[in-house]
Every structure is written in structure tokens, then in C-alpha cells.
Amino acid sequence: MAAPVTSRSVRLAPASAGPSTAVLVELAGPGSARTSLGSAEEALRDARLTEPERAAIRALVRAVALLRARAGLAGIDDAGTAVHLVLRDHDADTRGPWASAGRISVGAKNALASRAPGRSRADVLLTVDTALHELTHVVQFARMGDGAHPVGAILEGIADSVAILADGDDTLGEGYYRVDAQGRPMGAVREVGDHSRVSGPTLGNVLHRYADAIAPHAEEHAAGGVVSSTMVAIRARLGRDRAEALLWAVIRDAAAWRDGGSWRELARALQRAAGTDAVTQAAVGAALAQTGLDAALR
DSSP states (O other), X not given: OBOOTTOOOOOOOBOOSSGGGSEEEEEEOSTTOEEEEEEHHHHTTOTTSOHHHHHHHXXXXXXXXXXXXXXXXXXXXXXXXXXXXXXXXXXXXXXXXXXXXXXXXXXXXXXXXXXXXXXBOTTOSOOHHHHHHHHHHHHHHHTSOTTOOOOHHHHHHHHHHHHHHHHTOSEESGGGBOBOTTSOBSOBSEESSOGGGOSSOBSSOOOOSHHHHTSTTOOHHHHTHHHHHHHHHHHHHHOHHHHHHHHHHHHTOGGGGTTSOOHHHHHHHHHHHHTTOHHHHHXXXXXXXXXXXXXXXX
């Protein structure tokens, strides 16, 4: 979940070589007060933290390591800037993990506890796939100027796409749920691919067609399914690694985010990322047609 792009009051700190030092940890206090706990490595040794909070730190460190290895990400701005993880954020207790400029905030409890009683795990504050999703939002914000007006569905769809491609798993947020007697998660946040992976309902649905995504009142996380469905279609044609490379070319394409992005600019950025290779061009074109996103080019 993303916050408005205009939230830029943070002081960004430089990241050093390791993923654990590319994450800086803070404890939320009264109002906007925060107490720095240092790097992830330092924070993990802090006696004030609970085990679920330590697990949340490890999840974000793992997400940073995955994007370094798979996307060559060097800090949230590709210039070595660390991401801040804020623990015990009051808003996250009810809304779940969320991102703002330079920061990811998590609560002191699993926000799904009241929405999925008996199925959710109280001891999970942040999963690796959610960390990947929220970290992508932080990366997106770092590429937008103040006053940008992004399309929420595009941001959510790209963040979901990064998570499923980096993690190699089309189910998002199943780690927040208990498992049944057969070892299957009893729910998930979203299911982009095969629904048979979970035995219970998902928190939100996914729209696969552009016409549905731009309909009035389409929820932005659901509408983001058009982006993830397009990337899944590209993956089916070109493979995971190539699809991931195309996605990160779009994320790093400054022209696509000049004013916060649009459906047209997203489709055009995918075409630019395809370059002059005929096979890649055909795969991107077919994927855009499959989800109807090619209509944004007209």
C-alpha cells in the first residue's frame, strides 16, 4: 500500500555494501517522533524488539538482497540510498504495511487479524513478498518529482509484478495466514496466478482486463492486476528473467514517470524496453493485446 508521493519529509541515509546496512530501522513514537535503531544488523541485536519485529527486519533485508541480485538495485534510487523500516507504526496496525518516500512502515500486529479471524497469523508483521511490493513503491517514489500525480493502479500493479517475478511465486501475502492440515495457506492477499495454492479466500480480487481497470470505482489494487497479468503474459512468452528485465527497464524509464505515469506511458515504456528485437517486440505486443492494454495506445 502506498502513501501520497508528496510525503517527502524524511532524511535519506546512504547505504553501504551489504543488504543489512541498506536497511535502517526506526521505532515509531508519539506523533511523528521516531527513534533510530541503526542498521538492520544493529537493530536485530536490540533487546527492545520482539521476534516478529526481528522477522520483519529479516524479510526486508531479504527483499533488498533479491532486488540487488535480480535487478541490480543499488539503493532505492540506484545511488546507494538506504530504505528506512519503521516499526510499531500505529496506522499500519489497521491498514497493514505501507510505503512513503524513503520508508516502509509496519505495525505491532498483523492487520489481517480482525479481517481473517482464525486464519491469519498474529506473529507475522511483514512477509518477503510484501516487503518486495512496498520496497518497489519506495523505489517508484524516488523517481518521481514532488507534486507528481501517479495512477495508483499502475503503481500497485508494478509492485505486485516485481514481487511475483523476484520471488518466483504468483501468490502474494500467503505468509500472513495459517496453513491447513494439507499444508496449504488458508488465504492470501492477492492471487495473480493459480488459485489452487491456497485453501481459503484471498483478501482482494484481481482484474485482468484494461477496460475493467479503468471503469469507475475500480479498486486500485484490483485494477493493478492488468499490469501483473501483462507481465505474466510476457513471462509465459519470454521467461521469468527476460520479463523481469523488461519490468525494471520500465521502472527506470524516466520518460514513463515524468508526471507520475499513465496507462499510455506504461504501454509505451514496455514497447521501448522491447527495443529492436523482433521476438521481444512480438511478445510485448501479444501481452498488451491479451490484457487489452494496447487500447491505451490508441
